[in-house]
Amino acid sequence: MNITVIGTGRLGAPYAAGMASLGHHVLGVDANPDTVAALQTGKAPFAEPGLAEAITNGAATGHLTFTGSYAEAARHATVHFIAVPTPQRTGSNHHDLSDVYAAADTLAGVIDKNSLIVVKSSVPAGTCDQIATRIAQRAPSGVRIEVAASPDFMREGCSIADVRRPSRIVLGVQPGGAAEPILRDLWAPCLADGVPLVVTDLKTAELCKLAANAFLATRISFVNALAMFSDAAGANIDDLAEVIGRDTRIGRHYLAPGLGFGGSCLSKDIRGFVALATDLGVGHSLEFLTAVDDINQARRGQAVDLAVKALGGDPDGQPIAVWGAAFKPGIDDIRDSPALDVAACLHEAGAHVTVYDPLAISHARVEHPELTYATDAVAAVDGARVLLHLTAWSEFAAIDPATLTPGPIPTLVDARPGLDRDLWRAAGWTVSVL
């Protein structure tokens, strides 16, 4: 099938490459000429395992091409997936839908045959109805453009696998439309592979995404609330999380205590969800998500406090090392990175902060030029009085603390899983667990 993917960023590029690998003819469209140029030459515009290879393979088979032209998109296909950003709106907790509306409006201005627009961006309930209204005003007479919602649950770091074999496919459709059979055809390889499909109305499909991210965020803040409580009560949070997670009704995933969630989606989606509930007059129903958000933000402050405490309350001029800049291991994405947030706060407090990350330093340098960056994890710790472990790269767990050369009486602030704390204590470090 011929399809386009409008917006070839962290969701759209893997989605385009993954759909091409399923045998479709995919045209990726992006408003950023640098992104298009990189993709056209077979390069991934960001670090994502398997993406460069998937793009090269797609180009080699002729199944995957890229452009900046919407007119070309309209010529290529009658099925268009929108995967442009929906960040938090400046000065508000709502989603900023301007890119989604711009993409849909532009498409409607160039489409000249009956077509389907599928919204993959994460949007609040009601957005697809708005798009349908806008499109109806812009489409040429006699041309029917249908709108469907199909939010995506892809995780960065394993995006190609998630696209090829998603945990589930959600399809929100307009009554009496043609979307369902078209998209069943498109996803035939996944459906044959046993991927569950839920077909529902537009609003429910849109809500599926916000609800799923809200639940993941709630789990993380729940375990972090327990961590704060355990600290006060003298209990062991790791054992506590292990025991509750062993209940198969609960499960162990998204219950790792520590610095909490970052990235471009969980925070903005829970805030947008609460804002939507408030607009609908049921803000109280999702009030707890504000607490989820507050707990998550509080963890960053607590990591800063532990480092300052280790320095006797005065971080001014003190050498501090930070392991991690990406918002999670395996990728170079620093959007709402808890690690960089903590590093920037400590710098603000007067410390001399040296950051190391295996992949994300070039992005971090642009956003935080005030910080110092090391070329390897061991060098970052040279002379440091405090080391904060803030992103759970496996590379950090493989380092023998006895080989490090920190300053006197060093403290490890351990805010992520992975390190063998007994080994660090044995190597002379004070270990302060977040």
Ligand SMILES: NC(=O)C1=CN([C@@H]2O[C@H](COP(=O)(O)OP(=O)(O)OC[C@H]3O[C@@H](n4cnc5c(N)ncnc54)[C@H](O)[C@@H]3O)[C@@H](O)[C@H]2O)C=CC1
């Ligand atoms: N990053 C992720 O893992 C996931 C993201 N999402 C959702 O997908 C959407 C996109 O997020 P990301 O891919 O992370 O954003 P991103 O910022 O990485 O990529 C968005 C791309 O869209 C392009 N763009 C912006 N406006 C455009 C327009 N009018 N026409 C054509 N291209 C345009 C940008 O140049 C950029 O390359 C958001 O709604 C997000 O919540 C959903 C699931 C996973």
Ligand SMILES: O=C(O)[C@H]1O[C@H](OP(=O)(O)OP(=O)(O)OC[C@H]2O[C@@H](n3ccc(=O)[nH]c3=O)[C@H](O)[C@@H]2O)[C@H](O)[C@@H](O)[C@@H]1O
């Ligand atoms: O909407 C999105 O963009 C995506 O957001 C998340 O995916 P992602 O942001 O790639 O990252 P996750 O692996 O979910 O991790 C999010 C954050 O939570 C943190 N985390 C995760 C698990 C945990 O137990 N504790 C914890 O603090 C991670 O370190 C990271 O900062 C969701 O998992 C995806 O299903 C969703 O599609």
